[in-house]
Every structure is written in C-alpha cells, then in structure tokens.
Amino acid sequence: MTQSSVLNPDRLRPHWLPTGWFQVGWSTDFPAEGVRPLRYLGGEQVAYRDTSGTLHILDAHCRHLGGHLGYGGHVQDDCVVCPFHGWHWSPEGRNTHIPYQPDRPNRARRLRVWPVREQSGMVYMWHDVDGREPDWEPPDIFTDTASHTAALQYHAPSQVKFDALTLHPQLVSENAADPIHFRYVHGARSHPVFLRRWQDEAHWFSQIGFGSRWRPMEPDSHDGDTLSILVAGVGLNYTSLSGSMNTLILLSTTPIEAGTSDMFQTVWLEKLPGDTPDVLESRLDQAISQLPNDIAIWSHQRFEDPPALATVEGQAFTDFRRWARAFYPEVADEFRL
Numbered sequence: 001m002t003q004s005s006v007l008n009p010d011r012l013r014p015h016w017l018p019t020g021w022f023q024v025g026w027s028t029d030f031p032a033e034g035v036r037p038l039r040y041l042g043g044e045q046v047a048y049r050d051t052s053g054t055l056h057i058l059d060a061h062c063r064h065l066g067g068h069l070g071y072g073g074h075v076q077d078d079c080v081v082c083p084f085h086g087w088h089w090s091p092e093g094r095n096t097h098i099p100y101q102p103d104r105p106n107r108a109r110r111l112r113v114w115p116v117r118e119q120s121g122m123v124y125m126w127h128d129v130d131g132r133e134p135d136w137e138p139p140d141i142f143t144d145t146a147s148h149t150a151a152l153q154y155h156a157p158s159q160v161k162f163d164a165l166t167l168h169p170q171l172v173s174e175n176a177a178d179p180i181h182f183r184y185v186h187g188a189r190s191h192p193v194f195l196r197r198w199q200d201e202a203h204w205f206s207q208i209g210f211g212s213r214w215r216p217m218e219p220d221s222h223d224g225d226t227l228s229i230l231v232a233g234v235g236l237n238y239t240s241l242s243g244s245m246n247t248l249i250l251l252s253t254t255p256i257e258a259g260t261s262d263m264f265q266t267v268w269l270e271k272l273p274g275d276t277p278d279v280l281e282s283r284l285d286q287a288i289s290q291l292p293n294d295i296a297i298w299s300h301q302r303f304e305d306p307p308a309l310a311t312v313e314g315q316a317f318t319d320f321r322r323w324a325r326a327f328y329p330e331v332a333d334e335f336r337l
C-alpha cells in the first residue's frame, strides 16, 4: 500500500486500475509464432512467445519513435522486433539491437514488462499502478476451491469471452459475499446461506449452501448442493459447483480502460459415465445460462457506497468491501469510478 493511500483510507474506493492478476486470454490465443496486441488496464501491450514458448508481455509502443510492436512486429532471437525501423526489444524490455547501429543499442530506454503467468490454459497478467511486483500467485482452479475437485476428471473446458462490457470487476466479485441475489437473479428456491468463509490478503472465500440438502452435511462436505467461490484480487473468481455433478468455473473480469472490462468465462464439466454430446451440451447450458442474468444487473449497477444492508447480509458484505480496498492504490482522477 502506498503511503498516500494509507493517509487517505476514504479514497480507497474502487477505480479502474486495481492491483492484482487479471486474465488476458487463454493459452490458445497466443500461438508460438507472431505477436499479439492487447489493451488492458489503461495501457497497450504486446504479447509474444520466445523460442522456448515462454510468453512475454511488454508495453506496446517502441521507445524509438513509438511504433506499435503488436501490429506488424515479429519475433527474432527471443526479442520482439519493431516493424518501423527494426529495433529489437528483449523480454526484459531492453533494446538489444539497432540494425543500422549494431555496435550501440540504446541502453537508456526501457519498455515496461508486465509479469505473466500461464496456468491450466489461462493467461494472467499482473498489474500494479505503482509498479510493485506480484506478492501472490493466481490460484489453481483444480485444487483451490474445494478439497475433492483435484481427484475428478474433466472434459476439455469451454471458453466464452464477452468483449468490452460496461461493468467493473468488483461488482462481479461481490457475488461471493451476496448469497441472497441467487434467489432473485438465479431463481434459487430459498435463500442460500454461507456455510463458511475466510479471507487473507489476496483471497476471499465463501462456500454457499442451497436448499436443504446441505443441512445435514459437514461444512467441508461436497455432497450437497454447494457453491464455493474463491475470489483472488478483484478480477478472478474461481467457482466450484458441487452436488449431483461437479463443475468448475473461472469468471475473470479485466478492465480495459475507465468504464469497460472484458470478461472471460471458462467452464470445466466433470467426466461422468454415459456422457454423450447431448448430455454435455445440456450440462454446459445449465452451467452458463445464469451469467447473462448477472451481466444484465452488473452492466447497469451503480457502486452504492456505503450500501444499505439488511442485518443478515451485513457482516459478510462489509468484510468483503473492507478486504477489497487493499487492491486500490491512489490513481489519477480519470480512472476513478
């Protein structure tokens, strides 16, 4: 936390440049050859793989004369080469070669390097407005939402991207602190309740029980109809739906610039005996059919601060909002909500 934000705790409201890991695509979006332009978190980036396949993300604009490395650039010797005058930029953001001045690369200018993680087919990029390095890692969907999910077999995931939605990541993540909306937005038959929850600096976890089937279960059981949500930073929501069948869902929201975010939904269905394409299609449908209902709310929602909370929802929601403040260092006014 920067000193200025410690001094101004009231200003730590959500804005469009939160700190944390954000999904910027799936591994398949970044082929071995070539460069790919990205536009996230108020900036423009270029992504490319080096010869070993490791993915790198750098600021997009060449420090020579500002050519965009993501449009017409190419990869050579693990560097991205600018299409304008052929300068080479290394994974560390250094200029290593100027073709018409080979003995003297520019040692002074650097490109910003965006930390990258590639895991289980997802690509994450770290953002911090003050340039601080990552101090936590993106969770693993197969092990980190519930204890039983790692032992199961899953079909290849289905992936859906929603471009440039007018919604803020925190509104999405607050679902983890809001069991009651499941009744009104998603048609749950009764008011779902928290079975347990915990938080640490980077994570906010809740397990939510539906109907009566969970009641006789141990809190850690996966045998009732429960939803476990692990929120990591404000942009990543790892969910496991447990009950008659198990489904894992990662819902990621990544700001583009002030006012808009891309949303990535990845769904893993458990492999079950007798799965046919028809059965799988209807299970997938069931898993993803509710998201548009949420998006319809989030896209028009205002950040009510402080919110008016009923007693039963007050504690968790207040805890969540307080926890989330840590991801918002001070930023320029143009990025405020």
Ligand code: FES
Pocket (backbone or CB within 6 Å): 062, 063, 064, 065, 066, 067, 082, 083, 084, 085, 086, 087
């Ligand atoms: S602008 Fe990139 S090499 Fe000239």
Ligand SMILES: [Fe+2]
Pocket (backbone or CB within 6 Å): 175, 181, 185, 186, 294
């Ligand atoms: Fe929801």
